[in-house]
Amino acid sequence: MLGELLRRTWAMTWKDVTVELRARERINAMLFFAALVLFIFNFALGPDRETLREVAPGLLWLAFLFTGMLGLGRSFQAERENECFEELLLTPGDRESIFFGKLAGNILFMVTAEALILPLFGILYNLDIWGLLPSLALVAFLGTVGFSAIGTLLAAMTAHLRAREVMLPLLLFPLTVPVILGSVRATEAILAGGGLTEVSHWLKLLGGFDVIFLVVCPLAFEFVLEE
Amino acid sequence: MGRGSLVARILGGAAGLLLATGLYLGLVVVPPDAVQGDVQRIMYVHVPSIVTAYIAFFVVFCTSILYLWKRDLRLDAVAVSSAEIGVVFTGITLATGMIWGKPTWGVWWTWDARLTLTAILFTIYVGYLMLRAFAEEPLAAARYGAVLAILGFLDIPLNHLAVYWWRTLHQPSSILRPGGPSVASAMLLPLAMNFAGLILLFAYFLVERVRLERIRHRTAEVRLTRGRRG
Numbered sequence: 165m166l167g168e169l170l171r172r173t174w175a176m177t178w179k180d181v182t183v184e185l186r187a188r189e190r191i192n193a194m195l196f197f198a199a200l201v202l203f204i205f206n207f208a209l210g211p212d213r214e215t216l217r218e219v220a221p222g223l224l225w226l227a228f229l230f231t232g233m234l235g236l237g238r239s240f241q242a243e244r245e246n247e248c249f250e251e252l253l254l255t256p257g258d259r260e261s262i263f264f265g266k267l268a269g270n271i272l273f274m275v276t277a278e279a280l281i282l283p284l285f286g287i288l289y290n291l292d293i294w295g296l297l298p299s300l301a302l303v304a305f306l307g308t309v310g311f312s313a314i315g316t317l318l319a320a321m322t323a324h325l326r327a328r329e330v331m332l333p334l335l336l337f338p339l340t341v342p343v344i345l346g347s348v349r350a351t352e353a354i355l356a357g358g359g360l361t362e363v364s365h366w367l368k369l370l371g372g373f374d375v376i377f378l379v380v381c382p383l384a385f386e387f388v389l390e391e
Numbered sequence: 392m393g394r395g396s397l398v399a400r401i402l403g404g405a406a407g408l409l410l411a412t413g414l415y416l417g418l419v420v421v422p423p424d425a426v427q428g429d430v431q432r433i434m435y436v437h438v439p440s441i442v443t444a445y446i447a448f449f450v451v452f453c454t455s456i457l458y459l460w461k462r463d464l465r466l467d468a469v470a471v472s473s474a475e476i477g478v479v480f481t482g483i484t485l486a487t488g489m490i491w492g493k494p495t496w497g498v499w500w501t502w503d504a505r506l507t508l509t510a511i512l513f514t515i516y517v518g519y520l521m522l523r524a525f526a527e528e529p530l531a532a533a534r535y536g537a538v539l540a541i542l543g544f545l546d547i548p549l550n551h552l553a554v555y556w557w558r559t560l561h562q563p564s565s566i567l568r569p570g571g572p573s574v575a576s577a578m579l580l581p582l583a584m585n586f587a588g589l590i591l592l593f594a595y596f597l598v599e600r601v602r603l604e605r606i607r608h609r610t611a612e613v614r615l616t617r618g619r620r621g
């Protein structure tokens with residue numbers, strides 16, 4: 165039963181990754197956008213290093229989330245544009261495997277973008293983040309999972325709406341306030357030199373958020389895909 | 392269908408009566424607050440409004456789950472109606488809170504925990520209404536709406552935790568707290584009347600709004616059958 169779910173989920177993720185590797189529609193746009201965001205922040209805030217250091221955690225997460233949202237939006241719109249939605253629904257087995265497959269792909273793309281943003285961020289803003297990378301990666305991963313879980317569900321939903329590009333962020337950001345707050349505060353504490361124990365309450369909140377929505381979103385997904 | 396039903400008229404009448412008396416007592420009869428003065432009187436509208444909004448969103452949550460289970464469009468009509476009214480009451484809470492905040496705290500807005508939470512709540516349910524407006528057909532609107540309402544409601548406790556850890560500045564709750572209420576007893580009567588009045592007003596709005604929704608459904612059906620014949 166679980167093996168079957170994993171196999172189908174993997175098939176779904178593999179399909180998305182293959183499409184991406186051939187067409188490079190999403191990841192190129194995401195990476196370039198991420199670099200641009202870091203670039204633009206500099207003009208918005210000026211080159212003063214002290215100011216930048218204070219707002220760094222927020223900037224980092226804005227770059228993560230905006231880039232992530234760009235990728236999420238594409239995950240179901242591409243299916244719609246290529247008229248693949250019906251075929252997707254015809255795949256045998258539970259709908260959950262479609263959800264988890266799409267989610268795994270979305271997390272993978274977002275993590276890839278983050279892996280570029282983080283070092284670039286350290287270089288461009290002169291922050292000494294290299295020793296903190298493992299802790300930062302943990303926070304980034306926990307935040308990314310929660311953000312993508314709700315995001316994948318909402319992307320499936322908004323792909324069928326009028327004004328779909330606008331609606332995804334409008335629904336996604338209010339619902340993910342706990343993720344945004346938790347990730348930014350935890351990142352702030354880590355950049356200030358605090359260890360993981362100091363941010364354990366935020367990590368628990370992020371973990372709890374992830375667990376709740378990893379259970380609820382696949383269940384809700386069944387109702388979204390119904391035609 | 393004609394004019395509102397008897398139930399609606401009773402609800403509306405009772406709400407009007409209670410609010411009129413409650414507001415009269417609160418704004419005119421009860422002496423001003425010892426510390427805050429007349430500004431404090433805004434509490435009689437502010438506090439019952441947010442409680443009513445939470446009740447409204449709880450109704451949205453329950454009817455949304457029931458809709459996904461039973462697939463009865465009447466349940467969805469209750470959900471969307473309740474959400475609209477909840478958004479209005481949340482808006483009233485934000486507005487009265489800001490009007491109170493300016494003379495008391497010296498600023499219209501501050502990122503205090505409860506203000507922030509109310510603002511988040513507002514954005515979630517405005518998003519809900521927009522989502523429904525942008526759906527291409529009514530059944531999709533109902534399904535998507537129900538899913539979003541469930542997510543949104545589950546999000547509330549997490550938001551609470553996150554925002555409270557982030558900051559707290561608001562006046563602590565003065566009625567539901569260990570050791571009994573700290574509001575002067577003279578203030579309790581008008582406050583209780585306004586609570587009851589606003590909840591009845593919510594019920595009245597809900598009944599009327601659901602009726603409106605049903606008329607809309609029927610109009611759509613009539614248009615559809617006419618279109619087929621023509």
